[in-house]
Amino acid sequence: MMQKKFVKNLALILFLNLLVKPIWIFGIDLKVQNVVGPEEYGFYTAIFSFSYLFYILLDLGITNFNNRNIAQNAQLLRKHLAGIGTLKVLLGVFYAVIIILFGYLWGYRGRELYILMWVGFNQFLLSFILYLRSNISGLLLFKTDSFLSVLDRVLMIFIVGVLVWTTILGIRFSIEWFVYSQTLAYIITIAIAITAVLRKSGRLKFHWNPAFFIVIIRRSLPFALLALLMSFYNRIDPVLIKKLIPGDLGDYQAGVYAQAFRLLDAGQNFALLFSVLLLPIFSKMIKDGKSINNIVRLSSSILITGSLIIAITSSFFASDIMNLMYHPFENETAAQFSLRIQQSSIILSILMFSFVAISSNYIFGTLLTANKSMKSLNLIALMSLILNVVVNLLLIPSFMAVGSAWASLIAQSSSAIIQLWVVLKIFRMKADYLLVFKFLTLILLLAGLGYGIKNYFDLYWLNSMIMMLGAGLIISFGIRLFDIRGLISILKSDEM
Template identity: 55%
Template sequence: MKRKFTTSLILLLTLNLLVKPFWIFGIDRTVQNLVGASDYGVYFALFNFSILFNILLDFGLTNFNNREISRHANLLSRYLSNMVTVKFLMGVVYALVSVVFALVVGYSKVQLLLLGVLAFNQFLSSFILYLRSNISGLQLFKTDSILSVIDRVLMIGLCSFLLWGPFRERFTIQWFAYAQTIAYMVTALFAFVLVVRRTKFFKPRFDRAFIVSIVRQSYPFAILVLLMSFYYRVDSVMLERMLPDGAVQSGIYAQAF
C-alpha cells in the first residue's frame, strides 16, 4: 500500500510539473496578451466572483465522501446514487445565489452571460472533484492522478488550436471560457463512467435524512471556506466594480496574480 501510494504521488507530481507550467505560461499568459487587459480583467473578476459561492457546490461532501468510501467501499453504490442528485441540486442553488448577487452588483447582460459559463464551469469542476473522491477512496491513485490533469491537457489542446491556428485573430475571452467548458464536460463524463463501472447499481435518489446528517457535520467547514473565498477572491471583483477603468485595472492585477 505504501509503495502504491508513493508511486502514485510521484506520478501526480510529474504530471502536474509537465502540464501546469505550460498552462500558466503558454496558454493563460498568451490569452492575457491577446485579448488585452480590459477583456481579461472582466474575465478575471467574473471568474473570482464565480468562486465566491463555490462552497455551495460542495458543503464538505467531497471530503466526507472520500473518507467514507475509503473505509466502506461497499457503500459506493448507495452514496453515488444520493450524492449525484444532491450535487445537481446544489448546482441549482449555487446558480440562483450567483445570479441574484450578480444582479445586485450590477453586471451587464454580456457579463452575466460570461458569468453563467464560468459558474457552469465551477459546477463541472466541483463534480469532477467529487467523482475523483470516489476514485481515490477506492485506492485507485494512479487513475486519480491522471484524472487530475485530463481537463488541463484538453484545455491546452483546444486553446493551442484557437490561439495558434487559423482562428487567432478572432479569438475572444468567451472562447477561452467555452474551451474550459468542453474540457470539463469531457473529463466529468470520463470520470463518471469510471466510477459507475465500479458500482453494483446506480439509481439517482434523494435521501433527505442522509443528506441532512452530512450537512450538519459539514456546515462549520463550509462557513470557513466561504469566508476564506471572500478573503482571497473579492479583491478583483471590487477593483472591476469600484474604479472607472476597473476592467483594465483588474486585468493588470490579474497579470501579477
C-alpha cells in the same frame, strides 16, 4: 506503509502535472491574456473570482467529507454515490440562481451577467469532477486520480490551442471562446470520470431521497463553512480591486494583479496535489491510530522547501519573468508597459511569499480536516478573511493591486502560523526546531547567493535564475531538507 504510497503517488502526480500545467500556463492561458489584453482579462478574472466566492453552494463541503468518509468506509461508495450525485445537481440549480441574483445586486449587467452564467456553469461542472475524483482518491486509487487531475487541462490545451495559435476555424478569439472551451473540456472529463467511478460502484440509479440529503448536508456543513471562508479570503482580491477602483482602471488593475497571480495560482495547484494525496492518507492513519509524525515531517520538508526556493528566486527575477511573459499591447506606450511590468513584478514578489504560507496551510490544514478539527479551522479561516478584507480596504485605494497583494500575504501568513500552533497543540507534537533551523539556513544562504549572482555575475538572467534554483536544490540536499536516503528507504519498503 503509507509513506511509501504517498511518495510513489506524489512522484506520479507531480510528473503528470509538471508535464501538462506549464504548457497550459505559459502556452495557452498566458497567450489568451496577451491576445485579449489586461482590461479584458481583468474583466474575466473579476467575474471568475466573483463566481468562486459562492462556489461552496455547489459543494457544501461534500467533496472533502466524502473523500475522508470513503477512505475510512469504502463499502459506502455505491450507496452514497447515487444520493450525493442527485444532491449535487440540485445544488447546481441553487448555485445558478444565487450567483445571478447577487451578481445583479452587485451591479453586473448585460455581458457581465452573460459571462457570469457561463462561468457559473463551468464551476458546477468542475465541482462535479472534483466530487467524482474524491471517490477515486478515497479508494486510494491515486494513479487513476492523477490522470484525471490533468485531463481537463490536456483537453483545454488542445481546444484553446487551436483557437489562439491557428486560424483553422477563422474566428476572432475572445474571452467568450475561452469560457466555451472550458465547458467542452469539463463535460468530456466528467464522462470519463463517471466511467471510472462506475467500474468500482456498479450501476447506479439516481433517486430523490430528502432524508439522505439532509444527513449528508448536516455532516458536511463544518467542511462547507470552511470552504466558504477560504474561498472568500483566497479569491476576493480581484473582486475588491474591481469594486474599489472606479471605471476601467478597476478592470486594468485586476488584470495587472492577474498577471502575477497566474504564477501563484500555478504554485497553489501543485501544493493542492499534496492535499489531495494527504487527506485520505491522514484520515486512514488517524482512524487506525497510527503515528502521523513522520509523514507530516516528510511532506512539510518537501513542500515548504520547494516553495521557499521558488519564492526567493522569483523575488530576485520578478521583473525579468514579467517581461518574458508579457508584451506591449496595441496603443500601449513604452512608458505604460514599463509601469505595468514594474507593478506586476512587485505583486509577484509579494504573492510568491504567500505561496510559502499557502503550502504550509495545505499540509496542516489537511491534517486538521482529517482529524475533524473543523471548529478550529473555521475560526482561523474567519479571522483570515476579516484580516484580508480590512487590509484590502485600507491599502487598495492608495496602493491599488499592490496593496491587495500585501493583504493576501498578511492573511495567509497569519493563517499558517496559527494552524501550525493548533496542530502542535492537538496532536501533542513537539516543535521541530532542527527543521526550522534548516529552513532559516536555506533562506539565508539562497538569499545571499541571489544577491551575489545579481550584483557580481554578468550573466543572462535566465541562466542566473536556473543557477539559483539549482543551488537551492543543492543546499536542500546538503542540509538534508531533501533526504535522499530516507526516500530510498521508504521506496524499498515492502509494507503497504
